[in-house]
Amino acid sequence: MKTYLFPRLNSANSKLLAEKYSQLSPVQISECNVWDALEGVTYAPTGGVKLSEDGLSSLRSELLSLARGEGFPDSRTLEGQRSFDLKLSRRLLNLPIVNAETLRDEVWAYLTCRLVPEIVAWRFGREDDEGWKTSPERLLPGVRNAFQRLWWRVAILRDPTNEEDELWLLDSTAGGLTEDNFVQLLERPGISTYRNLTQTIAHEFVRYRQFVKSTENLSEEDLLREAMVRISRLGAFANLDAIPEEKRLDSIRNIFAERILAHGGRVPSPGRVYRGFAARQLSTVDLPSSTSNQHEIQGVKELRALLGDDTNELDCIWKLYFGDGTVRDAQTSTVKWYDARATNPNRSEWRLYYPAKKTPMEKAMEGDMVLFASLIGEDRVHAFILPKGTPIYLQVRGALDAIGVSEDVPDEIEEYLREQLHRRV
Incomplete structure (x- = not known):
């Protein structure tokens, strides 16, 4: 797949647009947004082929089509939100972008503040007595950016060993993780920056969560939350990403097993497959x-x-x-x-x-x-x-x-x- 340099939106312009669009509904944003405006937009100066205006227009149309399939701009359901996130994640997996560009906050700011801000407002906004409100952090770059957070999930949790669906961990209907699980896993910088460690935790959580039903009062969310606290503590004394895989597996399995046993549950010994x-x-x-x-x-x-x-x-x-x-x-x-x-x-x-x-x-x-x-x-x-x-x-x-x-x-x-x-x- 041929890759391109994507536009970058500078911090000053992204903050202005985020403040403006956080007060508007998806329809209002569609009416006033000039997605192809060049103000505040730059490209990487180190060379490479820029994604053309036609390419950007095609990407915008494709993303809007994904959103319309789940009710954009007038309706939204919890199931539709999950479905859209999964479809968008699959699209981001095949985004024709130079790898280094995905690490630039300005690229994600362009996508959410300039290319398709109405999708962000539809996905995360709420209407109250004062009008439509969307948290600016969903538009601005960072771990809670509407698109950047999904790309990070794809980059960290993609499982090439699964021939049927390498993004199965992102699909809660196929035995993957829930939104609460993603927050616990990926919004801890001391852990989520290490791909091998995060994948190990995710796979072992999926493996051990079935034993929650044998406990007295432990939920799946509580199991992961308690395990992450202990893994974070352990990480302060040992680099869990650098140790041999077998030792890392044993450490993570022991933590999950210990939490289930602590709540009165039954669980196989950590080495069991x-x-x-x-x-x-x-x-x-x-x-x-x-x-x-x-x-x-x-x-x-x-x-x-x-x-x-x-x-x-x-x-x-x-x-x-x-x-x-x-x-x-x-x-x-x-x-x-x-x-x-x-x-x-x-x-x-x-x-x-x-x-x-x-x-x-x-x-x-x-x-x-x-x-x-x-x-x-x-x-x-x-x-x-x-x-x-x-x-x-x-x-x-x-x-x-x-x-x-x-x-x-x-x-x-x-x-x-x-x-x-x-x-x-």
Whole structure:
């Protein structure tokens, strides 16, 4: 993508415009704003291609279109605000701007005070008896600037390892963070300036927040707030961003676990990765090549304990292994967990339906073991298919026989899943 130099609006002009527009409604701003005025506008003197007036006009039209899709300029809902912030964040991720320009406050001042100030007033303004009011800090550059705050979220919390959506942490409807979470994470300069540390905190918070429901009176917001206080204190004595990743993970996990335990909750030990597992020795009826042709795995009680008593569709990451532990086939598909006897009040028969094709189950054989496991903080399931009689099969089978059925993931299985299966490519 070709990048450009963006206009910069100097401090004096941005303050004048912020003071003016903070008293006007979105419609009033649209009527008086001359977005392409050159007063107070400069460009970086170090060279580069300037974004043309046509390019700026196109960007303005695109941003206004995003806002109109959520009710601009006449209406606004909480859901619409969240949706707009997410859409704007995705647009900022692909903004054709020179990287160094994003660090200049004057660039963000231009966008919010000159290019589209009416969007800022619509997003953050309020109408009272004295008229429309918008906080000037939403127009002026800084951590609370309407656009700059979203760009900072994108820069810090972008997750390139997530192939489906690298901005999933910004989407509260997809298991990401809420607005209160963002404030706790990103408005602490001693932490948010360190990307690795902030990402670690965000990921571990998502992982541990599910255990809040086991506490007496702790909310998810309180968990993050209390953890951030302790992380800030710890940061005064140790550079958490510079220490090895494993030590940083241990430190953050210990803090979250300690806060949950302090409020009477239950939480796995900080080193744990897996929430639970279930093993199934495959029989003829479990396989797609069977005469029943149902492509379903019988819901043994361990599998039911893992997946619950509610009908659900979820992603399943399948891996079929050779006997030496290397991956033979790996695919992802959607599976359905359902009760085939749901209409019968006196009987239940749970099954896991999987596609007939595009899963390694096509290559599995009767007697092989499929080991289902779910990670803490994830809504998907992993399925490890181990060929019967091979070393990898015997090692897992031996561990299962030794520990029997357990509510929690045994240490032997946890270690094996982490070291021998899940981390293999």
